Amino acid sequence: MVRRGLDRWVTGRTVSGVDVLHARAVRRHEGNIGVDLIGEEIRCVSRRGKYLWMPLNGTGTALVAHLGMSGQLLMQPEDAPDEAHLRVRLRFADDGPQLRFVDQRTFGGLMVTPLSDDDAGGHVPDIVGHIARDPLDPDFDEQAFEARLRARDTEIKRALLDQSLVSGIGNIYADESLWRAGLHGRRRTGSLDRAGVLDLLGHIRAVMTEALAQGGTSFDSLYVNVNGESGYFDRSLDAYGQEGEPCSRCGSIIVRERFMNRSSAFCPRCQPIT
DNA sequence: CATAGATCCTGTATGC
């Protein structure tokens, strides 16, 4: 949705100025990002996982944006006041609306990197090459996912959060999907059979689809709060953030534990560890 | 190479 909204606004426009208001908002970038952007025309807008990128006409490079958890790309008129956490501003030669990268926590950032061929014959930025497709992507390879997941020797939740295996699943979606599947996040990947993985994948897709349908992160919504909360999370959470509450399936009290430096919520009865 | 754990960052919530 962010991608589509942006596509409509920036494709075909030529960058004429770049203001970097926060140095850390430009990542993995040598030199001045403005040098790489000014004078270049944006050809389109693409996406994979939480990365968005805009190929620059004829350069073999792209402007890449990672939104982190609080990042936003906004189109704003020239005279709109700076946002509190405005990090980078792109001006265009037509003096039309500016593209603004706004990010409270600066977990996200912008960069310009070369484009390389990917497995499907498309072009992706070098730093996006290792990011797997998300389960709703038409090119998502279900068989490969199932095989790679089961081949790993680690915990299921850790695998779900690994972007090189599958993208689009954050801590919240992971907890919700695992609850629905009746799997504990610390279950070993190797203990799942093929059907178990496909069942889990079905729940992941359902959670993502429902979240999207209820708003997700829309280009038009000015603000998604720092917990990533939107209407979806207020109504439909069964595990995440529900510690101390009864499980909506069996009534047992939802438990929370630390995992990978973040919290994991699960039902001790519905999601046995073995 | 694969896996595990630490780390980045700042607004908000909680405790004393």
Added chain:
DNA sequence: TGCATACAGGATCTAT
């Protein structure tokens, strides 16, 4: 009231 601390999390970085 005010200060200190904990917490939130996507992805990378470092260590094993």
